[in-house]
Amino acid sequence: MIKKQVRNKAAKTDKKDWNMKEGILFKVLSVGIFAFTSVVILNGCGKKKAISEADEKMKPVPFTDVKISDDFWSRRIETNRKVTIPAAFKKCQETGRIDNFAIAGGLKEGEHKGVYPFDDTDVYKIIEGASYSLSVHPDPALDNYVDALIKLIAAAQENDGYLYTARTNKSRTLMRRLGDERWANLSGHSHELYNMGHLYEAATAHFYATGKRNLLDVAIKNAELLCEVFGPGKNETAPGHQEIELGLVKLYEATGQEKYLNLAKFFLDTRGPGGEEYSQTHKRVVDQNEAVGHAVRAGYMYSAMADVAALTSDRNYVRALDELWDNVVGKKLYVTGGLGSDPSIEGFGPNYDLPNMSAYCETCASIANVFWNQRMFLLHADAKYIDVLERTLYNALISGVSMDGSLFFYPNALASRGQHARSEWFVCACCPGNITRFMASLPGYVYAKRGDEFYVNLFVTSQTTVELGGRKVQIKQLTNYPWDGAVRIMVEPERSATFTMCIRIPCWSRNKPLPSDLYSFMQDNDEQVNLKVNGVPVAFDMDKGFARINLRWEKGDVIEFNLPMPVRRLLANEKVAEDKGRVALQRGPIVYCMEAPDVEDGRVLNLLLEDTANLEAQFRPALLNGLTVIKGIAQAYRLEKTDDEQTIVKERKNFQAIPYYAWSHRGRGEMAVWLARDENAVEPAGLPSIAETSMVSASEKGIGIEAVNDGLVPTSSSDTSFPVFTFLPKKGTTEWLQYDFGKVYEPSIVDIYWLGDEENRRPESFKIQYRKGSEWRTVWAPDGFRLEKDKLNRIIFETVKTDALRIELQMQQGFSAGIFEWRVK
Numbered sequence: 069m070i071k072k073q074v075r076n077k078a079a080k081t082d083k084k085d086w087n088m089k090e091g092i093l094f095k096v097l098s099v100g101i102f103a104f105t106s107v108v109i110l111n112g113c114g115k116k117k118a119i120s121e122a123d124e125k126m127k128p129v130p131f132t133d134v135k136i137s138d139d140f141w142s143r144r145i146e147t148n149r150k151v152t153i154p155a156a157f158k159k160c161q162e163t164g165r166i167d168n169f170a171i172a173g174g175l176k177e178g179e180h181k182g183v184y185p186f187d188d189t190d191v192y193k194i195i196e197g198a199s200y201s202l203s204v205h206p207d208p209a210l211d212n213y214v215d216a217l218i219k220l221i222a223a224a225q226e227n228d229g230y231l232y233t234a235r236t237n238k239s240r241t242l243m244r245r246l247g248d249e250r251w252a253n254l255s256g257h258s259h260e261l262y263n264m265g266h267l268y269e270a271a272t273a274h275f276y277a278t279g280k281r282n283l284l285d286v287a288i289k290n291a292e293l294l295c296e297v298f299g300p301g302k303n304e305t306a307p308g309h310q311e312i313e314l315g316l317v318k319l320y321e322a323t324g325q326e327k328y329l330n331l332a333k334f335f336l337d338t339r340g341p342g343g344e345e346y347s348q349t350h351k352r353v354v355d356q357n358e359a360v361g362h363a364v365r366a367g368y369m370y371s372a373m374a375d376v377a378a379l380t381s382d383r384n385y386v387r388a389l390d391e392l393w394d395n396v397v398g399k400k401l402y403v404t405g406g407l408g409s410d411p412s413i414e415g416f417g418p419n420y421d422l423p424n425m426s427a428y429c430e431t432c433a434s435i436a437n438v439f440w441n442q443r444m445f446l447l448h449a450d451a452k453y454i455d456v457l458e459r460t461l462y463n464a465l466i467s468g469v470s471m472d473g474s475l476f477f478y479p480n481a482l483a484s485r486g487q488h489a490r491s492e493w494f495v496c497a498c499c500p501g502n503i504t505r506f507m508a509s510l511p512g513y514v515y516a517k518r519g520d521e522f523y524v525n526l527f528v529t530s531q532t533t534v535e536l537g538g539r540k541v542q543i544k545q546l547t548n549y550p551w552d553g554a555v556r557i558m559v560e561p562e563r564s565a566t567f568t569m570c571i572r573i574p575c576w577s578r579n580k581p582l583p584s585d586l587y588s589f590m591q592d593n594d595e596q597v598n599l600k601v602n603g604v605p606v607a608f609d610m611d612k613g614f615a616r617i618n619l620r621w622e623k624g625d626v627i628e629f630n631l632p633m634p635v636r637r638l639l640a641n642e643k644v645a646e647d648k649g650r651v652a653l654q655r656g657p658i659v660y661c662m663e664a665p666d667v668e669d670g671r672v673l674n675l676l677l678e679d680t681a682n683l684e685a686q687f688r689p690a691l692l693n694g695l696t697v698i699k700g701i702a703q704a705y706r707l708e709k710t711d712d713e714q715t716i717v718k719e720r721k722n723f724q725a726i727p728y729y730a731w732s733h734r735g736r737g738e739m740a741v742w743l744a745r746d747e748n749a750v751e752p753a754g755l756p757s758i759a760e761t762s763m764v765s766a767s768e769k770g771i772g773i774e775a776v777n778d779g780l781v782p783t784s785s786s787d788t789s790f791p792v793f794t795f796l797p798k799k800g801t802t803e804w805l806q807y808d809f810g811k812v813y814e815p816s817i818v819d820i821y822w823l824g825d826e827e828n829r830r831p832e833s834f835k836i837q838y839r840k841g842s843e844w845r846t847v848w849a850p851d852g853f854r855l856e857k858d859k860l861n862r863i864i865f866e867t868v869k870t871d872a873l874r875i876e877l878q879m880q881q882g883f884s885a886g887i888f889e890w891r892v893k
C-alpha cells in the first residue's frame with residue numbers, strides 16, 4: 069500500500085548526542101567536507117546555538133559511517149590502502165623527501181634533496197590518506213610508521229612554529245625560488261603556505277583518526293605563527309598557490325578557533341586585483357566570473373571559498389562561485405569531467421578551447437573539481453553539482469591511477485598516438501599523494517543529510533546508519549552501478565518515523581549529459597525513471613534534481629528504481645572546434661574511449677563511427693577487473709598512394725570501446741574519446757607526416773635543408789651517402805632548426821637522427837621548443853633529450869598545442885652539427 073505523504077517537518081536538534089570525553093565537552097558533528105566525523109571542541113555554552121544552526125545545514129554522512137561493499141569502489145579503496153599508500157611512502161623515502169625533515173630537525177646530516185620547494189606536501193598528503201585509511205581500517209604497523217614520520221616533522225619545526233624544510237635546510241638548489249628570507253617569494257614560487265595548508269589537512273585527519281595530538285599540535289603551533297605574521301595591517305601578501313585556506317578551515321573545525329577561519333578568509337580576500345590570471349590574483353575573488361589560470365590553484369580556491377561561504381554566509385562569495393561554476397560547466401569542462409586545456413599553465417584555456425590530445429586534465433585538478441562540487445552541493449542542495457562530481461569521479465579522476473594502484477597519470481589526455489603512459493612517480497609528485505587521500509575518503513561522497521532529509525547522491529552498494537525523524541535509521545543500498553542502473557534502497561528505522569528520502573536522478577538519465585549546453589545527447593531516451601516503494605509506484609516531487617519521497621517509513625521499506633542505461637552518443641557544443649564532426653560514447657555515468665588493443669590493427673584515429681552504426685553493451689567480467697564494453701563496427705580510412713594517384717580506402721572494422729578510466733593498461737597505443745562521425749574529422753592512415761608537410765627553416769642556411777623531412781634514414785650516423793643537413797660553416801655556436809606546420813597540431817613525439825663525421829658531431833646539448841604566441845618555450849620531456857648515435861632518438865614530451873617546433877642546439881667547440889632526419893608526431 070502506498071503510504072500517505074506527510075509534510076516534512078523542520079528538524080529539531082537533538083541534544084542527546086552531547087557527551088563528555090576526557091573532561092572536554094565534545095559534540096560529534098560532521099562538518100568536514102571530506103565527510104569526516106569532526107570533533108568540535110567547545111569553549112562554553114555560547115557555542116551551542118551556532119552548532120544547532122549548523123545541524124540544519126547540509127552535511128555529508130561521514131565516510132567513517134558509510135560502509136561500501138561493492139565490486140567497483142571497494143577494490144579501489146583496498147588497493148589504495150594496500151598498494152598506493154605504502155608505495156607512495158616508499159617513494160618519499162627514496163627521493164629524500166622524508167630525510168629532508170630529519171635533516172631540518174638535526175637528526176641527520178646531509179644536503180636537502182629535491183628540486184621543488186613543496187616536496188614536504190607529498191608526505192603530508194600521504195599521511196592524510198593513511199589517516200583516513202586508519203580511521204576505517206586499524207593497522208598498528210601503519211599507525212607506528214606515521215607516528216615515526218610525525219616525530220621527524222615535529223623535529224623539523226623551528227622554535228617559533230615555522231615549518232618548511234627547504235628553507236630550514238638552506239637548499240642551495242632552491243634558494244632562488246625561496247627568496248632570501250621567509251615569505252619573500254610567497255606570491256611567486258616558494259609555496260611556503262601551500263606546504264603549511266597540507267600540513268593542517270594531514271594533522272586534522274590524523275587527529276580524528278587516532279585521537280592523537282602529535283601532528284595537530286605541530287599544525288597549531290604553525291598556525292599561531294601565521295596568525296601573528298599575516299592579517300590586515302600585517303603581512304598582506306596573497307600566497308601564489310592556494311591551499312592554506314582549506315587547511316585553516318579544517319583547523320578551525322577541529323579546534324573551534326575562529327581566528328583560523330578569519331585568516332582563511334583573509335587569505336582569500338587579499339587576492340587581487342592587479343595580479344596574474346595564472347594564480348587567480350588578477351581580480352578580487354568576489355569579482356571573478358571566469359575560470360582562468362592554473363586549474364589546481366583555482367579548484368582549491370573555489371573549494372575554500374565555498375567552505376568560507378558556508379561558515380560565514382558570505383553572499384558575495386556565493387555569487388562569485390555561482391558565476392565561476394556556470395563558466396566552467398558551460399564552457400571549460402571536458403566530457404570526462406577533467407579541467408585544464410593549456411599545458412603551458414597547467415590550467416584553463418579560453419572558453420570552448422578543449423583540445424583532446426594535449427588536454428591537461430591534471431589528476432589533482434579532477435580531485436579539486438570533486439572537492440568544489442561537493443561543497444557547492446552542500447551550499448545549494450542541488451543535484452546538478454553531484455552530476456558534475458559524478459562525471460569527474462568515474463572518468464577523469466580514476467583514470468589518474470592504474471587499477472593495481474601503482475601507476476599514475478599527471479595529465480589525463482583524451483586522445484593519444486601512444487605517447488601517453490602512467491608513471492610510478494613524478495619529480496613533481498602532487499598527483500599520487502592526492503590520489504591516496506582522495507580514494508580513502510570516497511565513501512563520504514555517497515550520502516548527505518540535512519535535518520530530516522536524507523540524500524542519496526551516489527549509487528554504490530553500501531550501508532550507513534543515521535538519525536532521521538528522531539529515530540536511528542539504517543539505510544542499505546544495493547546496486548551493480550555503474551554497469552547497471554537498478555538500485556534498491558532498504559530503509560530500516562528502529563521504529564516508524566517520518567522523514568524525506570531524496571534520491572538524485574542523474575541529469576544523464578534525464579537526457580542531459582551535464583547541467584549546461586556544453587554537451588548534448590544525439591538522441592533523447594524516452595524511458596522514464598520510475599520509483600517504487602515496496603513494489604508500488606510512488607508519487608514524488610522533483611526538486612533540484614532530487615526525487616523527494618516524504619513518508620512515514622517503517623522497518624523493511626524498500627525503494628526501488630532503475631536508471632535506464634542505453635548506449636548514448638554525445639555531441640559537443642559546436643563552439644568546441646576540436647570536437648567538430650566527432651561523437652563520444654557514454655553509458656550510465658561512464659564515458660568511453662576506443663583503444664588500440666580493441667581494434668584489429670591497433671589504429672583508432674583513422675576510424676569513423678557512423679551515426680547509424682549499431683552499438684551494443686556487453687559486460688566482460690574477465691577484462692580489466694570486469695567492465696561493460698560497447699561493441700560496434702566502424703569504418704577505417706586509409707590513404708593509398710600510387711605514383712600518380714592517391715585514393716582513400718575504407719574498410720569495416722569491429723571494435724569494442726572501453727571505459728575511459730580503464731585505458732592505458734595494455735601497453736602504449738592509439739586512443740580516442742571523440743571519434744570521427746564526419747569524414748572531415750577522420751585522419752586516414754598513411755597521410756603525409758607533420759614533418760613532410762612542414763616548412764623547414766634554420767638559423768644558418770647550411771647545406772641540404774630539404775633532407776631533414778625526406779623520410780630517409782641512413783644506416784649509421786657517419787653514412788653521408790644519405791641526404792643530410794648540416795649547419796656548416798658555423799662551428800661551436802648555438803643554432804636552431806624549425807618546422808612551421810601551417811596549422812595547429814598537438815605533437816608530443818619527435819625522432820631525430822644525428823650526423824657524426826669529421827666536421828660534424830652530435831651537439832653538446834639541445835632542446836625541443838614550441839611556439840606559443842611570439843615566444844619559444846621548451847617542452848617538458850621527462851626522459852630528457854637523447855643524443856645517441858646510429859639511431860633515431862625518440863624524445864617524448866608533454867603534448868603541446870602549437871603551429872611550430874624548433875630544435876635549439878649548442879654545437880661542440882670546434883665542430884658543426886647536422887641532422888639526417890627529424891620526424892614529428
Ligand SMILES: [Zn+2]
Pocket residue numbers: 430431432433478497498499500502
Ligand atoms: Zn597533480
